Amino acid sequence: MDDGSRESAARPGNKGQRVAEWADGRLGVYSLIRKRARRAFPDHWSFMLGEIALYSFVILIITGVYLTLYFHPSMDVVEYRGGYAPLRGQLVSEAFDSTMHISFDVRGGLLIRQAHHWAALVLVAAMLAHMMRVFFTGAFRKPRELTWVFGFLLLILGMFGGLTGYDLPDDLLSGTGLMVVNGTLLSIPIVGTYLSMFLFGGEFPGDDLVARFHTIHVLIIPALMVGLLVAHLLLMLHHRHTQYPGPGRTDTNVVGVPVSVRAVKSAGFFFLVTGVIFAMAAVAQINPIWLYGPYRADQVSAGSQPDWYMGVADGLLRVMPGWEIAFWGHTLALDNLIPLVVGVGLFLAMGAYPFIESWVTRDAREQHLLDRPRNRPVRTALGVAWIGFYLVALIGAANDIVAVRFHVSVNAVTWAVRIGLFIVPPVAYAVTKRWALGLQRRDRDKVLHGRETGIIKRLPHGEFIEVHEPLGRQQLHTLTQHVQYQPIAACPAGDEEAPDARSRPARRLRGRLSRTFYGESAQIAKPTAREYEEHTGEHHR
Numbered sequence: 001m002d003d004g005s006r007e008s009a010a011r012p013g014n015k016g017q018r019v020a021e022w023a024d025g026r027l028g029v030y031s032l033i034r035k036r037a038r039r040a041f042p043d044h045w046s047f048m049l050g051e052i053a054l055y056s057f058v059i060l061i062i063t064g065v066y067l068t069l070y071f072h073p074s075m076d077v078v079e080y081r082g083g084y085a086p087l088r089g090q091l092v093s094e095a096f097d098s099t100m101h102i103s104f105d106v107r108g109g110l111l112i113r114q115a116h117h118w119a120a121l122v123l124v125a126a127m128l129a130h131m132m133r134v135f136f137t138g139a140f141r142k143p144r145e146l147t148w149v150f151g152f153l154l155l156i157l158g159m160f161g162g163l164t165g166y167d168l169p170d171d172l173l174s175g176t177g178l179m180v181v182n183g184t185l186l187s188i189p190i191v192g193t194y195l196s197m198f199l200f201g202g203e204f205p206g207d208d209l210v211a212r213f214h215t216i217h218v219l220i221i222p223a224l225m226v227g228l229l230v231a232h233l234l235l236m237l238h239h240r241h242t243q244y245p246g247p248g249r250t251d252t253n254v255v256g257v258p259v260s261v262r263a264v265k266s267a268g269f270f271f272l273v274t275g276v277i278f279a280m281a282a283v284a285q286i287n288p289i290w291l292y293g294p295y296r297a298d299q300v301s302a303g304s305q306p307d308w309y310m311g312v313a314d315g316l317l318r319v320m321p322g323w324e325i326a327f328w329g330h331t332l333a334l335d336n337l338i339p340l341v342v343g344v345g346l347f348l349a350m351g352a353y354p355f356i357e358s359w360v361t362r363d364a365r366e367q368h369l370l371d372r373p374r375n376r377p378v379r380t381a382l383g384v385a386w387i388g389f390y391l392v393a394l395i396g397a398a399n400d401i402v403a404v405r406f407h408v409s410v411n412a413v414t415w416a417v418r419i420g421l422f423i424v425p426p427v428a429y430a431v432t433k434r435w436a437l438g439l440q441r442r443d444r445d446k447v448l449h450g451r452e453t454g455i456i457k458r459l460p461h462g463e464f465i466e467v468h469e470p471l472g473r474q475q476l477h478t479l480t481q482h483v484q485y486q487p488i489a490a491c492p493a494g495d496e497e498a499p500d501a502r503s504r505p506a507r508r509l510r511g512r513l514s515r516t517f518y519g520e521s522a523q524i525a526k527p528t529a530r531e532y533e534e535h536t537g538e539h540h541r
Helices: 003-010 016-026 029-036 043-068 094-106 111-137 145-166 172-185 192-201 210-240 259-283 308-319 332-360 377-396 400-408 410-447 473-480 501-518 527-541
Strands: 077-079 091-093 323-326 330-333 449-459 464-469
Touching: 016 377, 043 210, 043 259, 043 323, 077 210, 077 400, 091 094, 094 111, 094 323, 094 410, 111 145, 111 210, 111 259, 111 332, 111 377, 145 172, 145 210, 145 308, 145 332, 172 192, 172 308, 172 332, 210 473, 308 400, 323 332, 330 332, 332 501, 377 410, 377 501, 400 410, 410 473, 410 527
Parallel strands: none
Antiparallel strands: 077 091, 323 330, 449 464
16 A cells, blocks of 8 residues: 555545535635634623524525415415315315315424414514614614614515415405505505505406415515525624623624534524424414405404504504595595504604614714613613504504403594503603613712612711622623713804805704703713712722
């Protein structure tokens, strides 16, 4: 045996290593992975919200592929001859017939179908919760504005993906929801009728609806979501992960666990999320279309509500008075148009907020440390007010169910929701802002006076005081590391006679917003180093 043969025999896997080296020399995959493997990832429970959304999306794709093999996206009428006896002999669409076939005749079909539906609900819930975490902690600030926009678009696509999938079985419940969608489209001035005819392929409900929604649901929306998800993750890797403030954590480093540890934990978390979703699918019935029956235009399903994430739109429609006005020979259906405008504005405000705050603060620095929500009282209060409006509208989407369950008038529930839409958000804003300011004031007192120990001490002259323990350096850093912005002047000094008069209204608006966000009534000044030395010196004396 020559030397080359002995070397090859002495090195098991030599051919595999050569293949790996050949591929790495041309693709650079191994070198790229090895470089990224040195990165650290912060370890905090709130970061799991984004992972839940990611893993739910993976489950949606896998279960959706399975369901696509058996689903027939057609509205052609056939006679039902499946395994559900009460519906045998009835005329149904092929879409409804194939959905019933999946539910009763395909082995494991009902489990997969329910897991698909539950995963959709969990996906949107996780994305909304993740965005709220990003909002309250300020993780959307420079350089992550585009990351926020991509996440916002993913949320919107997830909602419409759920809507289009919810309508595919062509049952009575989904058909009732589509009637609402059609009415909302028709209320849009000038282009409403054209949008309705285009979507439904003619007069509602048309003959091509299921086929068109099937294409949108299984092809267009998933493709867009995959592209946005990849861009979202690439931006996250490029800008590195944000982290909560603490000792040793700065805008130039990341303190956390190695990527290898993170990968193992993420894999385990994926199986945990999968198990929970399939457990929900096994024990909690969802969307039982056999109880609703096939869609008929002359029938309406009682107690019909959309999935929760569309509840805000349905709730606004239900509580809106039946207003109509005649304008220029045309009738404007304000009872549909106003809820549409308010709902769209609610989500557009969410998507545009990072740019509004950046304009108000005029802060061009890169931000990699997260805020404590209490240190941004106005932002936190705005977020809670947004959630309050959403929840009240969601209650409005169930006004009939609430009335039946609690034995009250549906009109009383509707009026309560109407009033709540105007009362709850400002009350939530005021309470949250005061709460955050109170927490800031407590943090200031803790820094200056130390932590309350519960030990009562009697002084020589008879006074009783509570003994305070000085905070450690770690706590002091956490309570004082945040930046406090100062309000921007509406007209900078020496600029009162600026020739560009058109910019003055914008400057005044920015100044007012800046005072609202960071004025004296919007934040408690954190202790300065001099104040800390004076107070600690007094305590030591």
